[in-house]
Amino acid sequence: TSGSAKTTPEQYDIQYLTPVDIGSPPQTLNLDFDSGSSDLWVFSSKMPSNSVQGQTIYDPSKSKTAKEVKGASWNITYGDKSTSKGVVYRDTVTVGNVTVQAQGVEAATQVSDQFTRDASNDGLLGLAFSGLNTVQPQQELTWFDNAVKSLDHPVWTADLKYHKAGTYDFGVINKSKYAGKISYVNANSTTGFWMFGMSGYSVGNSTFKPSPFQGIADTGTTLALIPSPIVQDYYKAVSGAKVDPFQGGYVFPCSARLPNFVLGIGQTKITIPGKYINYAPIDKSGKTCFGGLQSDDGVGFSIIGDVALKAAFVVFDATPAQPRLGWAQK
Numbered sequence: 347t348s349g350s351a352k353t354t355p356e357q358y359d360i361q362y363l364t365p366v367d368i369g370s371p372p373q374t375l376n377l378d379f380d381s382g383s384s385d386l387w388v389f390s391s392k393m394p395s396n397s398v399q400g401q402t403i404y405d406p407s408k409s410k411t412a413k414e415v416k417g418a419s420w421n422i423t424y425g426d427k428s429t430s431k432g433v434v435y436r437d438t439v440t441v442g443n444v445t446v447q448a449q450g451v452e453a454a455t456q457v458s459d460q461f462t463r464d465a466s467n468d469g470l471l472g473l474a475f476s477g478l479n480t481v482q483p484q485q486e487l488t489w490f491d492n493a494v495k496s497l498d499h500p501v502w503t504a505d506l507k508y509h510k511a512g513t514y515d516f517g518v519i520n521k522s523k524y525a526g527k528i529s530y531v532n533a534n535s536t537t538g539f540w541m542f543g544m545s546g547y548s549v550g551n552s553t554f555k556p557s558p559f560q561g562i563a564d565t566g567t568t569l570a571l572i573p574s575p576i577v578q579d580y581y582k583a584v585s586g587a588k589v590d591p592f593q594g595g596y597v598f599p600c601s602a603r604l605p606n607f608v609l610g611i612g613q614t615k616i617t618i619p620g621k622y623i624n625y626a627p628i629d630k631s632g633k634t635c636f637g638g639l640q641s642d643d644g645v646g647f648s649i650i651g652d653v654a655l656k657a658a659f660v661v662f663d664a665t666p667a668q669p670r671l672g673w674a675q676k
């Protein structure tokens with residue numbers, strides 16, 4: 347089998363939400379597909395009502411196929427320190443006409459305020475490696491790891507777009523979605539992440555600078571967090587750019603012209619258009635804007651999030667002997 351699901355950006359492409367059918371009859375929730383984590387968790391009927399503000403909840407008592415996983419619990423913290431936790435059911439989960447029976451569905455009993463405030467996000471579907479799953483005493487597999495046995499190929503692809511809907515495909519590499527050839531690099535999955543090496547970068551039309559660094563492909567992170575010397579080099583070319591400690595990174599006048607940023611990955615180069623890096627105004631005045639490229643200081647590796655991923659067609663190839671990431675222009 348193979349399948350395709352449309353994914354739709356929230357304002358400023360802060361995250362992309364994808365419809366998922368859970369249970370029988372199907373309850374459709376819009377989830378944040380996150381290649382940087384490995385829990386499938388949802389807003390649920392088990393939460394206090396005041397922490398549900400506009401989201402769609404999963405109610406296992408209304409699903410004929412839901413079975414509680416007795417004694418199981420989960421608890422997760424994301425990069426921005428937001429958290430959620432709860433109990434576990436197994437139920438039928440369908441994404442883009444690919445169905446998994448008895449998928450671990452983690453029903454939230456509590457979520458932090460950042461989740462409650464995001465009315466369009468009904469939970470997350472983790473697409474990192476299952477070793478990062480937080481369910482105790484026994485880890486659950488990700489939806490993809492359960493689906494892979496029935497997929498034509500052990501792959502899924504991300505075709506995210508700037509300010510418009512894209513697609514996640516499972517089990518197939520759709521040639522109509524990219525241009526030229528796909529360039530593959532090995533992924534180091536021992537970290538549980540889709541970790542890979544980049545060879546260097548260039549700013550605008552300048553010469554390519556060899557500067558090897560490691561990063562993770564993270565569909566759940568909005569921006570691209572890369573080594574600070576590279577970020578410094580980029581914003582040197584943006585008039586009026588400066589680090590604003592109160593905003594937590596580089597800002598610049600919204601009227602500034604932003605150069606393209608090129609990432610060297612394997613045999614290919616991915617060009618991130620300057621307009622993707624003019625991420626969003628910091629306030630309603632629209633005078634000052636926040637950069638889509640920021641420093642990865644404090645993380646330990648770079649986080650190649652949506653600002654970069656939306657400039658490419660990305661293949662997450664989970665071939666057991668050697669996972670790898672494929673990159674193509676589009």
Ligand SMILES: Cc1ccc(-c2noc([C@H]3C[C@@H](O)CN3)n2)cc1F
Pocket residue numbers: 361378380381382383423424425426428460461464467470564565566567
């Ligand atoms: C309110 C909220 C907060 C965080 C996230 C979130 N989703 O994916 C990620 C990144 C960071 C790393 O944790 C794994 N991938 N962060 C989503 C939210 F809706």
